[in-house]
Amino acid sequence: MSEDDDRSPPLDLRCGAAPSINRARNCSGEAVSGSGSSTSSSIPASVPVTVTEYQSQYPDQVLEIVLENVLQFLTSRRDRNAASLVCKSWWRAEALTRSELFIGNCYAVSPDRARGRFRRVRSVVLKGKPRFADFNLMPPDWGAHFGPWVCVLANAYPWLEKVYLKRMSITDDDLALLAESFSGFKELTLVCCEGFGTCGLAFIASKCRQLRVLDLIETEVTDDEVDWISLFPEGETCLESLIFDCVDCAINFEALEKLVARSPFLRKLRLNRHVSIRQLYRLMVRAPQLTHLGTGKYGPSEVAQRQGDTEPDYIAAFAACKSLVCLSGFREITPDYLSAIYPVCANLTSLNFSYATITADQLKPVICNCHKLQIFWALDSICDEGLQAVAATCKELRELRVFPMNAQEDVEGPVSEVGLQAISEGCRKLQSILYFCQRMTNAAVIAMSSNCLELEVFRLCIMGRHRPDHATGEPMDEGFGAIVRNCRKLTRLAVSGLLTDRAFGYIGKYGKLIRTLSVAFAGDSDMGLKYVLEGCPKLQKLEIRDSPFGDAALRSGLHHYYNMRFLWMSSCRLTRQGCQEIAQAMPRLVVEVIRSDDEEETDNYVETLYMYRSLEGPRHDAPKFVTILR
Amino acid sequence: MEALGLNMGFEETELRLGLPGNRVLSEGEGARKRGFSETVDLKLNLSSKDTSEKVKSFQKEKNPLPRATDPPAKPPAKTQVVGWPPVRSFRKNMLGVVQKSSGEESDMAGGNNAAFVKVSMDGAPYLRKVDLRMYNTYQDLYHALGKMFSSFTIGNCGSQGMKDFMNESKLMDLLNGSDYVPTYEDKDGDWMLVGDVPWGMFVESCKRLRIVKGTEAIGLAPRAMEKCKNRR
Numbered sequence: 001m002s003e004d005d006d007r008s009p010p011l012d013l014r015c016g017a018a019p020s021i022n023r024a025r026n027c028s029g030e031a032v033s034g035s036g037s038s039t040s041s042s043i044p045a046s047v048p049v050t051v052t053e054y055q056s057q058y059p060d061q062v063l064e065i066v067l068e069n070v071l072q073f074l075t076s077r078r079d080r081n082a083a084s085l086v087c088k089s090w091w092r093a094e095a096l097t098r099s100e101l102f103i104g105n106c107y108a109v110s111p112d113r114a115r116g117r118f119r120r121v122r123s124v125v126l127k128g129k130p131r132f133a134d135f136n137l138m139p140p141d142w143g144a145h146f147g148p149w150v151c152v153l154a155n156a157y158p159w160l161e162k163v164y165l166k167r168m169s170i171t172d173d174d175l176a177l178l179a180e181s182f183s184g185f186k187e188l189t190l191v192c193c194e195g196f197g198t199c200g201l202a203f204i205a206s207k208c209r210q211l212r213v214l215d216l217i218e219t220e221v222t223d224d225e226v227d228w229i230s231l232f233p234e235g236e237t238c239l240e241s242l243i244f245d246c247v248d249c250a251i252n253f254e255a256l257e258k259l260v261a262r263s264p265f266l267r268k269l270r271l272n273r274h275v276s277i278r279q280l281y282r283l284m285v286r287a288p289q290l291t292h293l294g295t296g297k298y299g300p301s302e303v304a305q306r307q308g309d310t311e312p313d314y315i316a317a318f319a320a321c322k323s324l325v326c327l328s329g330f331r332e333i334t335p336d337y338l339s340a341i342y343p344v345c346a347n348l349t350s351l352n353f354s355y356a357t358i359t360a361d362q363l364k365p366v367i368c369n370c371h372k373l374q375i376f377w378a379l380d381s382i383c384d385e386g387l388q389a390v391a392a393t394c395k396e397l398r399e400l401r402v403f404p405m406n407a408q409e410d411v412e413g414p415v416s417e418v419g420l421q422a423i424s425e426g427c428r429k430l431q432s433i434l435y436f437c438q439r440m441t442n443a444a445v446i447a448m449s450s451n452c453l454e455l456e457v458f459r460l461c462i463m464g465r466h467r468p469d470h471a472t473g474e475p476m477d478e479g480f481g482a483i484v485r486n487c488r489k490l491t492r493l494a495v496s497g498l499l500t501d502r503a504f505g506y507i508g509k510y511g512k513l514i515r516t517l518s519v520a521f522a523g524d525s526d527m528g529l530k531y532v533l534e535g536c537p538k539l540q541k542l543e544i545r546d547s548p549f550g551d552a553a554l555r556s557g558l559h560h561y562y563n564m565r566f567l568w569m570s571s572c573r574l575t576r577q578g579c580q581e582i583a584q585a586m587p588r589l590v591v592e593v594i595r596s597d598d599e600e601e602t603d604n605y606v607e608t609l610y611m612y613r614s615l616e617g618p619r620h621d622a623p624k625f626v627t628i629l630r
Numbered sequence: 631m632e633a634l635g636l637n638m639g640f641e642e643t644e645l646r647l648g649l650p651g652n653r654v655l656s657e658g659e660g661a662r663k664r665g666f667s668e669t670v671d672l673k674l675n676l677s678s679k680d681t682s683e684k685v686k687s688f689q690k691e692k693n694p695l696p697r698a699t700d701p702p703a704k705p706p707a708k709t710q711v712v713g714w715p716p717v718r719s720f721r722k723n724m725l726g727v728v729q730k731s732s733g734e735e736s737d738m739a740g741g742n743n744a745a746f747v748k749v750s751m752d753g754a755p756y757l758r759k760v761d762l763r764m765y766n767t768y769q770d771l772y773h774a775l776g777k778m779f780s781s782f783t784i785g786n787c788g789s790q791g792m793k794d795f796m797n798e799s800k801l802m803d804l805l806n807g808s809d810y811v812p813t814y815e816d817k818d819g820d821w822m823l824v825g826d827v828p829w830g831m832f833v834e835s836c837k838r839l840r841i842v843k844g845t846e847a848i849g850l851a852p853r854a855m856e857k858c859k860n861r862r
Contacts, residue, residue: 135713407717
């Protein structure tokens with residue numbers, strides 16, 4: 001690792017560290033490791049050793065070295081957190097060897113503090129806004145700016161390789177700085193972000209010469225009319241993954257085709273809807289080694305149809321992709337063309353039809369071959385019948401998501417308890433489900449709770465608010481109660497339908513592993529929230545809207561709020577005084593009261609409470625509509 | 631209530647003289663307080679048209695909360711609530727399903743008062759965007775533009791060079807050279823020199839900025855001045 005940089009890279013402890021450390025011990029017995037000072041001449045000359053400010057003064061050098069060598073094998077951040085609490089010397093060793101930094105709430109810790117503790121970070125995960133911001137429950141410009149972070153990262157970690165951002169607000173300038181600051185930058189993943197345009201992408205494409213991954217997932221990207229695709233470096237690229245289906249801008253196809261042709265390592269490619277099916281064909285021919293493919297527009301263009309051009313052999317193109325395991329896209333679909341994917345169905349482990357308005361009859365011929373399918377996303381246009389077909393074939397299914405074609409209340413829905421029941425009977429290995437429907441019964445939910453014992457994520461969204469069991473007219477308490485009681489691995493739960501405090505009693509009593517809970521239009525009284533706050537010791541993320549929980553309930557969580565990442569409560573029964581009490585009782589909690597506009601609240605109640613633990617106190621970038629209570 | 635012919639179990643909506651919460655509760659919790667908004671809504675339940683007008687961006691409709699023991703009454707036609715069902719607008723837009731509840735569209739400009747315009751510069755490979763409302767004077771704008779495009783300028787159009795354009799006589803001098811000149815497209819679609827009109831007027835009328843080579847901008851100067859004379 002010889003960089004033309006006066007700051008040499010740290011010794012890479014992973015490359016056969018143990019033998020070289022032994023060699024590196026000098027005569028005085030002072031150990032030389034990545035954290036110590038270098039004096040020994042037995043160090044291989046080609047490996048520069050960092051002279052850091054840390055000079056170990058503890059006699060037990062062996063322990064330090066062993067620790068650092070062992071710690072490098074700890075990758076889980078939870079394990080590392082635990083290790084760092086043993087004693088100061090473990091804390092130090094862990095801080096020096098942590099290369100993947102995960103920050104679940106960008107306001108919980110400042111960039112400087114993170115930089116101060118962790119010196120050798122290669123990968124950063126940063127999450128910003130709370131999830132309900134996705135549903136317009138939070139005004140724009142609330143915060144979560146990447147700017148302050150990228151400035152610090154640029155100075156602190158010149159060898160940074162990976163950045164993963166979720167729900168952050170990013171500008172073109174931020175991306176420019178990122179692109180310029182890290183010569184070895186490899187992976188950029190942006191999920192549910194916004195604030196930048198194709199300008200920013202242009203910087204990344206042109207300056208990150210080692211780029212392997214550029215994944216944009218459900219991120220808003222404005223069209224700056226910049227041809228970013230053509231700005232990738234000439235010659236062979238390192239690209240392994242290029243996902244831009246959410247970038248709703250026209251693409252220079254010739255440049256894209258050339259890019260794919262000169263990217264021999266490309267495995268994942270997800271196109272946007274501006275790429276036609278004919279263009280898709282050309283790309284597939286160039287890249288038969290793809291494992292993950294997201295099509296663009298999946299149907300013939302009107303022009304082609306009128307001209308009566310001969311169609312390329314799509315079936316052959318799919319057949320040639322022997323490694324294909326994941327298919328998605330299918331925008332603006334012409335269902336006749338689905339038959340082209342038959343050759344790959346038997347190998348598919350992941351199939352995403354959530355943008356394809358297909359019926360059960362159109363789904364069946366495809367799904368009946370997908371025996372290995374583990375992940376299936378679809379629109380409810382497939383109806384209960386389509387779900388029955390899935391249940392009949394996909395015995396390996398781990399994750400199911402059914403999205404609504406028509407996301408309104410009080411309409412007839414095409415999927416119901418029938419589909420859920422079928423899935424529960426057919427897909428016994430199910431781990432994660434997200435199911436939008438208009439009607440449901442306790443019986444079907446109970447059936448799922450006893451059939452699918454591997455469930456970790458259960459998110460049921462009955463779209464009609466306060467809707468009871470469709471068959472019995474009763475609340476949905478028993479169904480959700482059965483889920484928490486029977487599914488012993490459940491960590492994430494989203495409830496809906498008519499629910500009384502009883503349901504929350506069940507959650508508090510049985511949901512001992514639950515980390516994330518979403519509640520909307522549910523419960524009768526403060527008791528509901530109390531049950532949860534007192535009963536769920538692992539609760540980290542609690543998001544509640546439009547439920548009758550008030551100040552007394554809020555108080556009942558005081559013992560637990562420091563263990564949580566955040567609490568969101570909007571349109572509940574919280575008063576400002578109630579929130580103030582919490583702020584005063586818990587100095588390390590940032591208690592934000594968010595209004596929808598600049599006017600003072602006219603109501604007695606706080607519109608939105610968003611509170612989170614933080615080492616930094618109130619943030620300085622809060623907009624006018626946010627009040628931070630002290 | 632009876633006069634309306636409704637028999638839908640609307641006891642809750644009856645106006646009474648007693649305090650709210652003054653009724654038998656199933657959970658035996660004692661009288662629970664009902665919020666102001668709720669009592670208001672109970673009244674309004676009968677005429678959902680009024681409530682729909684009140685729903686604006688980020689203001690959620692506060693719903694009447696039926697209790698568990700009530701018979702399952704068919705609820706009245708509900709107005710769309712912000713953020714419900716929890717499907718990302720991104721996903722709704724992709725399908726082209728036309729059903730936007732009020733305030734559903736996210737504002738990419740980042741707030742009601744932003745005035746983003748595209749800025750292109752001859753010879754530069756990228757466009758940039760600026761929010762004109764972030765600046766108060768032409769000086770501020772030039773400074774920002776100078777920083778933005780400093781890596782691309784070949785000539786001596788740094789922020790100092792741009793500041794010279796404030797001065798009309800200097801403008802004419804520089805226009806003879808090959809320096810860069812900021813121009814903008816106004817509401818009428820005409821390309822004008824930046825700096826001729828008062829700042830406020832400029833922000834209102836500027837749709838797009840383009841930094842051109844000085845020699846190309848010469849033809850604009852007389853037009854710009856004439857247009858301004860006509861306006862004033």
